[in-house]
Amino acid sequence: MKPAPFDYTAPAELSDAVTALAERPETARVLAGGQSLVLEMHYRRERPALLVDINNVRELDTITADGDALRVGALARHRAFETPTVAPGALGRLLSRVSPLIAHPPVRARGTMAGSLAWANPVSEWCATAVALDAGIELTGPAGSRLVGAGEFFLGPFRTARQPDEILTSVRLPLLPGAETGTVGVGFCEQHRTHASFAQVAVVAVLTLRDGVIVEARLGLAGAADRPVRAHEAERHLVGREPEPDVFAQAAALAAAGADPLSEPHAGVEYRRHVIGVLVRRALVQAREDSESADFFSGAGRDGHDGWEAR
Amino acid sequence: MTGRIPVRLTVNETPYDVTVEPRRLLADVLREDCDLTGTKLGCEHGVCGSCTVLVDGEGVRSCLMFAVQCAGRDIRTVEGLTADGELHAFQEAISAEHGLQCGFCTAGFVMLVVGALQEDPTIAEDPERLDGLLASNLCRCTGYEGIRRAVLRVYGKDGTRQENGTAED
Structure with a gap:
């Protein structure tokens, strides 16, 4: 047992949880999965006076x-x-x-x-x-x-x-519909030191393609700033172009140059910037391949229901 | 709310009425109040997985849950794997395949594997998913190979699971 003492309530109604939190907002914390909060309570970096457990709601x-x-x-x-x-x-x-x-x-x-x-x-x-x-x-x-x-x-x-x-x-x-606007492809890549470690950098890529041209691009980056960010400049570069390797490489370079990563002992600024470039390119390739397979299985991929209705 | 709270924990289908401070971890209450010391505490940071138990059938870190969260839930520890004190098929396999040396991580690995493979035996057929599962817990003696062989011995294509059925207990 390491956490400091706290009061505990686990209401079944959302309204009761809101009321309990509102009574002591500055010193209470909400407990859902607890996989980060309870760890921080072990360190006593978090010392809530009250835990409002929402798991019964x-x-x-x-x-x-x-x-x-x-x-x-x-x-x-x-x-x-x-x-x-x-x-x-x-x-x-x-x-x-x-x-x-x-x-x-x-x-x-x-x-x-x-x-x-x-x-x-x-x-x-x-x-x-x-x-x-x-x-x-x-x-x-x-x-x-x-x-x-x-x-x-x-x-x-x-x-x-x-x-x-x-x-x-x-x-x-x-939802990411494809049928009206084009075909949507998604990609996700991350760099971490060991299997279950936190990411040093993670990249989410979503491409919408129509007639072989990118009509919308979304790039979400973790580890590229003090908060999660979009790589807007890289996204703008992608729109209107074909999903070709050199276009992806240019977008990756823009994302890396625009990043403002924090330095950490195992992931310095220059290293992180380099990894951002590599992972953006890989995530874009994944997204293009994903859009191709979604297009190929068009009955399932295009109407956006593959397996969803059957569930 | 303040101070100690009475909680009925159901561990291995046996009710335990305990009165605990909210800050007491499930792992500590299992060991100290329920006298179920098979569950081990290693890092107490959610990293090592020695404290893995099943809550409502899912493997969880009992060092990252409070006992007061577990009222009304079905908790299973290594002591409750079989009803009669016999070894579970996976425990026998871990022994046969040299899947332990010091034994400190073993109860956590047993609960991790039995929980996950009972729910989805196909994990044993996919080396990547099996790696991902075994990477949940730390073992500093075996290098994981013996533990992996033990999983395959029971849950693999020619595993014993189908023959004696004890893994389903």
Whole structure:
């Protein structure tokens, strides 16, 4: 036993959890998967006076397609995203590429996507994914719910736009439709020192192709700044061009040059910048190959339902 | 809310009524209050996996969960793998394949493997997924090869699992 003493409440209703948090917002913490928070409590870098455990709030344990977005409740664990059928089409393929690279199976059985966003580790895979996709982040407090875009949500290492009296209740990931706008391909690459280590750099790539030309490009980077960022300059370079090796190489160089990575003992600034370039190129190649296979299995890939409806 | 909280833990299908501070880890309560010392604590940081137990059938780090979180959940430790004190097929395989030396990590590996392979035996057929699973826990004696062979001995294509069925217990 290492954590400092705290009070504990585990309500079954979201409204009770919000009330409990609002009574002591500055000293209370929300407990979902706890795979980062409890570790920090061991170190006593986190010393909450009250833990509001939301694990009994069943309404938060859902993953549903809601209009044009996948609504991921605060209790959806990392492991739920290991299979592509978790979401229709390209979004399911992307999430199932990201999830297996998060920690290891026992941590993925407990840790949650929403919790990762609330924790806001600058090398978190889900944070880079959320920024790449322009996810909506739902925060619920005493005054009700509000939706914050991922681009405005992350303020720095472990700092977010969440107010102390708010619970991050869901993540809205836009579905990635292909049929009308083109074919969507997704890629994900990361560099880590050992199997279950945190990423030093992670790259999310989403390409939309029409008639052999890139019409939309999304690049989300972790480890490229003090928070997850889009590589806007590289994205602009890709749009209107063909998905060819030299175009990818130019985009990778732009992403690397535009990065402002933090230095760490095993990943200095120059090293990280180099890795960003390598991984952006690889993630783009993956995305192009993914779009080709999605196109090939067009019945499944294009209408965006492969396996989703059967589930 | 403050102070100690009464909790009924169901461990290996046996109820344990304990009164614990919220800050006490599941691993500590299992060892100190339930006298189930098969579960080991190594790093207490979620890294080594020695404390892996099954909660509702899933392998989890019992050093990263509080006991008060486990009321009403089905907890299984290495002591509860078989009903009669016999070794589980995977425990026998770990012994046969030299999958342990000092033994400190063994209970964690046993729970990790049995939990994951009971849910999805196809992990044994995919070397990459099996690597990913075994990389969850640390073993500093065996180099993991013996543990991997033990998994294949029970859950692999010609494994004993189908023959004696004890791995399903």
